[in-house]
Amino acid sequence: MDEDKYLEMLKRAKQLLPKGEETKRFEIPRVVIQNQGRQTFVKNFNEIAKALRREPQHFAKYLFKELAVPGSLGQELSLQGKFSMDFITRKIDSYAKEFVFCEECGKPDTSLIKVDRFYTMKCEACGAKKPVRSIK
Numbered sequence: 768m769d770e771d772k773y774l775e776m777l778k779r780a781k782q783l784l785p786k787g788e789e790t791k792r793f794e795i796p797r798v799v800i801q802n803q804g805r806q807t808f809v810k811n812f813n814e815i816a817k818a819l820r821r822e823p824q825h826f827a828k829y830l831f832k833e834l835a836v837p838g839s840l841g842q843e844l845s846l847q848g849k850f851s852m853d854f855i856t857r858k859i860d861s862y863a864k865e866f867v868f869c870e871e872c873g874k875p876d877t878s879l880i881k882v883d884r885f886y887t888m889k890c891e892a893c894g895a896k897k898p899v900r901s902i903k
């Protein structure tokens with residue numbers, strides 16, 4: 768990867784992160800992609816899900832839907848179709864924005880609570896709750 772690209776990514780990562788001392792520890796691992804034929808593998812998918820503190824299945828379903836492709840989740844995530852690292856990174860950013868960061872205080876210390884078929888995101892830092900869409 769060239770340096771410009773890397774710096775641009777860092778910049779984006781910083782923009783995504785809310786300001787404040789406490790949240791500095793939060794980092795989404797850099798996505799590791801492998802393109803093979805018409806498939807794309809996200810090698811460290813489970814690690815990213817863990818960093819986001821989200822169920823890998825929920826996160827995977829989001830990507831399948833956003834990318835409109837089938838795929839499967841095991842040790843790594845495999846997707847039908849060829850996708851670039853930048854593209855996947857952007858999708859991960861949007862997932863984090865919608866399902867991880869608190870809208871009120873901007874912190875990532877949130878959890879998803881499922882009641883019936885509906886998800887609510889609860890912030891452990893400020894107590895805010897918001898309904899989030901369910902992914903089918």
Ligand SMILES: [Zn+2]
Pocket residue numbers: 869870871872873874890891892893894895
């Ligand atoms: Zn909050």
